[in-house]
Amino acid sequence: MSKVFVCDHPLIQHKLTYIRDKNTTTKDFRELVDEVATLMAYEITRDIPLESVEVETPVQKAESKIISGRMLGLIPILRAGLGMVDGILKLLPAAKVGHVGLYRDPDTLQPVEYYVKLPTDVQERELIVIDPMLATGGSANAAIDLLKKRNCTQIKLMCLIAAPEGIRAVQEAHPDVDIYVAAVDEYLNDHGYIVPGLGDAGDRLFGTK
Numbered sequence: 001m002s003k004v005f006v007c008d009h010p011l012i013q014h015k016l017t018y019i020r021d022k023n024t025t026t027k028d029f030r031e032l033v034d035e036v037a038t039l040m041a042y043e044i045t046r047d048i049p050l051e052s053v054e055v056e057t058p059v060q061k062a063e064s065k066i067i068s069g070r071m072l073g074l075i076p077i078l079r080a081g082l083g084m085v086d087g088i089l090k091l092l093p094a095a096k097v098g099h100v101g102l103y104r105d106p107d108t109l110q111p112v113e114y115y116v117k118l119p120t121d122v123q124e125r126e127l128i129v130i131d132p133m134l135a136t137g138g139s140a141n142a143a144i145d146l147l148k149k150r151n152c153t154q155i156k157l158m159c160l161i162a163a164p165e166g167i168r169a170v171q172e173a174h175p176d177v178d179i180y181v182a183a184v185d186e187y188l189n190d191h192g193y194i195v196p197g198l199g200d201a202g203d204r205l206f207g208t209k
């Protein structure tokens with residue numbers, strides 16, 4: 001069974017409150033999502049392995065640690081996942097970025113794929129699938145499915161807000177994929193929106209409503 005990590009650092013929780021607020025402007029919303037993505041990247045990389053190297057300080061030689069040469073990939077689900085990419089790249093600047101375009105059919109809530117462009121060596125990379133919202137879990141599962149079809153094996157999922165329904169769906173379909181969230185909300189409403197959530201993440205990021 002995959003693990004769920006709730007990133008409850010006070011800075012993340014503080015910023016999430018303003019992300020939820022319907023009076024937050026598009027500009028502020030975008031900046032806050034970017035900042036929370038950076039803070040969550042700090043949490044999601046907590047387990048990456050280190051190796052020892054020798055370094056010469058002005059005083060003497062010392063043994064110290066650096067990150068082992070890990071190959072990382074960020075996989076934002078378009079559109080809203082784009083809002084978290086730059087914030088994560090601030091901490092992981094060498095990561096490659098693959099894009100998965102999915103939208104939810106408003107009637108069936110099923111994900112519809114419209115674009116996929118991945119790094120050529122994607123199957124060799126540790127991947128972080130990024131999407132602010134994990135609602136029914138259909139979009140995250142579709143993105144993870146298409147990565148696994150391309151022989152990707154090391155996948156994590158990072159979301160801002162998850163519904164319990166979405167977490168269950170990902171855990172059932174992909175028990176090997178750990179999930180990192182800033183909050184687990186109450187439930188999904190009849191339109192598949194997370195309650196209380198933050199509304200439509202794509203519209204709020206890009207000012208389309």
Ligand code: PRP
Binds near residue numbers: 080104131132134
């Ligand atoms: C939103 C969100 C997720 C999806 C979550 O995208 O960014 O991708 O819904 O819902 P699910 O867990 O039920 O699949 P949307 O389909 O609104 O597309 P957009 O980002 O292009 O606006």
Ligand code: URA
Binds near residue numbers: 202
């Ligand atoms: N997609 C969103 O953008 N918001 C939700 O609450 C659910 C799906």
